[in-house]
Amino acid sequence: MSRPKGFDVTAALDRAMDLFWRQGYQATSMADLEAHLGLGRQSIYDTYGDKLGLFLQSLDRYSAVPVTHLLGRLEAIGAGLADIHHFFDRLVAYQSGPSPRACLMVNAAGELGGRDPVVQRKVAVYLRRLHGGFQNALEGCRSARQLPSGLEPAVLAHQLTAATIGILVAARAGVAPPTLRRMAQAGLALLNR
Amino acid sequence: MSRPKGFDVTAALDRAMDLFWRQGYQATSMADLEAHLGLGRQSIYDTYGDKLGLFLQSLDRYSAVPVTHLLGRLEAIGAGLADIHHFFDRLVAYQSGPSPRACLMVNAAGELGGRDPVVQRKVAVYLRRLHGGFQNALEGCRSARQLPSGLEPAVLAHQLTAATIGILVAARAGVAPPTLRRMAQAGLALLNR
DNA sequence: TCTATTTTTGACTATTCAGTCCATTATCAA
DNA sequence: TTGATAATGGACTGAATAGTCAAAAATAGA
Numbered sequence A, B: 001m002s003r004p005k006g007f008d009v010t011a012a013l014d015r016a017m018d019l020f021w022r023q024g025y026q027a028t029s030m031a032d033l034e035a036h037l038g039l040g041r042q043s044i045y046d047t048y049g050d051k052l053g054l055f056l057q058s059l060d061r062y063s064a065v066p067v068t069h070l071l072g073r074l075e076a077i078g079a080g081l082a083d084i085h086h087f088f089d090r091l092v093a094y095q096s097g098p099s100p101r102a103c104l105m106v107n108a109a110g111e112l113g114g115r116d117p118v119v120q121r122k123v124a125v126y127l128r129r130l131h132g133g134f135q136n137a138l139e140g141c142r143s144a145r146q147l148p149s150g151l152e153p154a155v156l157a158h159q160l161t162a163a164t165i166g167i168l169v170a171a172r173a174g175v176a177p178p179t180l181r182r183m184a185q186a187g188l189a190l191l192n193r
Numbered sequence C: 001t002c003t004a005t006t007t008t009t010g011a012c013t014a015t016t017c018a019g020t021c022c023a024t025t026a027t028c029a030a
Numbered sequence D: 001t002t003g004a005t006a007a008t009g010g011a012c013t014g015a016a017t018a019g020t021c022a023a024a025a026a027t028a029g030a
Helices: A009-023 A030-037 A041-048 A051-075 A081-095 A104-112 A117-143 A153-172 A177-192 B009-023 B030-037 B041-048 B051-075 B081-095 B104-112 B117-143 B153-172 B177-191
Strands: none
Touching: A009 A030, A009 A041, A009 A051, A009 A104, A030 A041, A030 A051, A041 A051, A051 A081, A051 A104, A051 A117, A081 A117, A081 A153, A081 A177, A104 A117, A104 A153, A104 B104, A104 B153, A117 A153, A117 B153, A153 A177, A153 B104, A153 B117, A153 B153, A153 B177, A177 B153, B009 B030, B009 B041, B009 B051, B009 B104, B030 B041, B030 B051, B041 B051, B051 B081, B051 B104, B051 B117, B081 B117, B081 B153, B081 B177, B104 B117, B104 B153, B117 B153, B153 B177
16 A cells, blocks of 8 residues: 545545435536545546446445434334434424435435336335334334334334335425424324324 | 427327336436437427426326326315225336336426425425325215224325325335335225224 | 555546527418 | 418537546655
8 A cells, every 4th residue: 555545535425425415316417526525536436436336325325324313213222102203303303404405315216216226226225224113113112002002013114104205205395394394293193093 | 370280299298208207307318308209309399498398397297197197086076985095006006017107296306306496396286285185085084984083184194195105205216016015005004093 | 765556636538418500391371 | 372480300519427548746665
């Protein structure tokens, strides 16, 4: 080895993820990436491969950081009702900012799901993970007798996953925060029966 | 007036809608459109304006035909439980084909929702319409005593809308039909208690 | 200090794209 | 039949694109 990279590879990936998250894949040019990462083009190609490679790594990074951040408590041992409430609170709060970016995975499904099987699979994994997190927390609820009998965690997890995706698509469509909040309340109402 | 158009303007719009639905906006080039519509470029520009204009008209056409086709029974007077079941049956069946296209509106939200307010608004209108259709049918259910008391149609409509969007995003992610069916069953299970 | 290796930089290329121009063709109204 | 008008097809354009190349700069190890 001789000369080390003059930048933080992971930090730059975070910035790429941010840009793709906001603008989408095709609307983000290599020139945009150069500017936002503060890197020369060749450095980007050397480090991450081509544009699609960088995007796919951004999807992985998205799973590793923002998704884990939001889902962490749902996926933990001992997760329960409070964590589900917390999840939707955070979700709505995050999508109620000035220019909500919705979800990189959901956006990617809409833009590239129709033609890139690799993107498809990553989104599918994300959806399964969402479902798994809810199911874990719901089984915690059941153990703690926080859940009305007769509600199947696996089924309820589908309903909560759908509620989440619904909110994210609505956010991308510019739906107003009060409506997003109502959608979240409708999701949480599922737990009260 | 002198020379009439040598093609069916609406039929060509249907074909453009099909193409955008399958491939997305940016992945569809004017050359693709020429080939698929069987028209010269100038005819397309003369008739529909620019590419974005054609896309926006495709969104409107999508609302007018496929959406109306699928939602018609939910929006009709006298809609009820059977129509909600029918809706999800059709939805899943349609997305279980060899290469499901999911939903033009949802796809468009993911691809263009982040930067085009016109697209945003059209998607938001579509979401409201979906909610309205469910709410109409649910109120029919309530009148017919098909709905357990304590279920608010407006809230339940949010849950069913989310279930629908969830299935559409999953379809775009290539999720297998059996899972789509389970997601639909989870949606319908909302009506059973 | 010297050398091998890598990063960086910026210019370059070939392609693709949306959109335009214009000559030609076809139709309606008179 | 004729003149006005509109539609059509194809070539063209300028801009933007992803990706490449090669020279220069910088660093670790000897």
